Amino acid sequence: AQRVTQPEKLLSVFKGAPVELKCNYSYSGSPELFWYVQYSRQRLQLLLRHISRESIKGFTADLNKGETSFHLKKPFAQEEDSAMYYCASRRGYNKLIFGAGTRLAVHP
Amino acid sequence: GAVVSQHPSWVICKSGTSVKIECRSLDFQATTMFWYRQFPKQSLMLMATSNEGSKATYEQGVEKDKFLINHASLTLSTLTVTSAHPEDSSFYICSAVPEKGTEAFFGQGTRLTVV
Numbered sequence: 283a284q285r286v287t288q289p290e291k292l293l294s295v296f297k298g299a300p301v302e303l304k305c306n307y308s309y310s311g312s313p314e315l316f317w318y319v320q321y322s323r324q325r326l327q328l329l330l331r332h333i334s335r336e337s338i339k340g341f342t343a344d345l346n347k348g349e350t351s352f353h354l355k356k357p358f359a360q361e362e363d364s365a366m367y368y369c370a371s372r373r374g375y376n377k378l379i380f381g382a383g384t385r386l387a388v389h390p
Numbered sequence: 391g392a393v394v395s396q397h398p399s400w401v402i403c404k405s406g407t408s409v410k411i412e413c414r415s416l417d418f419q420a421t422t423m424f425w426y427r428q429f430p431k432q433s434l435m436l437m438a439t440s441n442e443g444s445k446a447t448y449e450q451g452v453e454k455d456k457f458l459i460n461h462a463s464l465t466l467s468t469l470t471v472t473s474a475h476p477e478d479s480s481f482y483i484c485s486a487v488p489e490k491g492t493e494a495f496f497g498q499g500t501r502l503t504v505v
Binding site: 324325326327328368375376377378379380381382383 | 422424426433434435483485487492494496499
């Protein structure tokens with residue numbers, strides 16, 4: 283079965299510190315992986331996807347097939363980055379399977 | 391960007407009654423919509439795939455007679471929680487993918503409380 287694991291429920295850092303939100307997946311085929319973010323009192327929104335190899339709001343994520351990981355990274359965290367982050371993989375036609383989520387708290 | 395709207399945003403109902411939640415894509419058409427359930431401080435769990443003009447596809451363990459899904463048009467899917475019980479209290483979220491797109495857009499969610 284396709285699974286997405288986010289081992290950390292909470293990640294607490296100070297402003298300016300580097301951030302790495304961990305995500306591991308288990309999937310027998312070629313995975314499509316995403317990071318979604320949910321800011322306080324807002325709806326879930328796409329942050330980035332692995333096929334785009336893009337950087338959004340300073341965040342990047344690289345697919346490591348050897349380690350079956352798709353960790354989300356940002357070199358210098360900002361207070362406005364505080365939010366809930368979900369790693370997700372796509373199964374079938376646009377079915378998204380979500381990890382448990384990691385709450386990022388960036389302190390001043 | 392594309393907007394998905396859910397209605398109502400929150401609802402309180404009595405045990406044994408049914409409640410309907412609407413999911414609308416406001417500025418695009420979606421042949422497929424998805425319904426998720428989110429328990430407090432937990433992740434989103436996919437409940438079912440709503441297909442326009444055909445029956446919904448339910449995930450394993452989700453009771454189709456309990457959670458009725460109707461995708462009547464390319465912009466509207468409804469989830470009806472039938473004979474609601476307190477354990478059905480949860481946050482229900484829908485998402486929709488534009489017909490020729492790949493990105494899923496999410497509604498703001500509906501908080502259901504059954505008393």
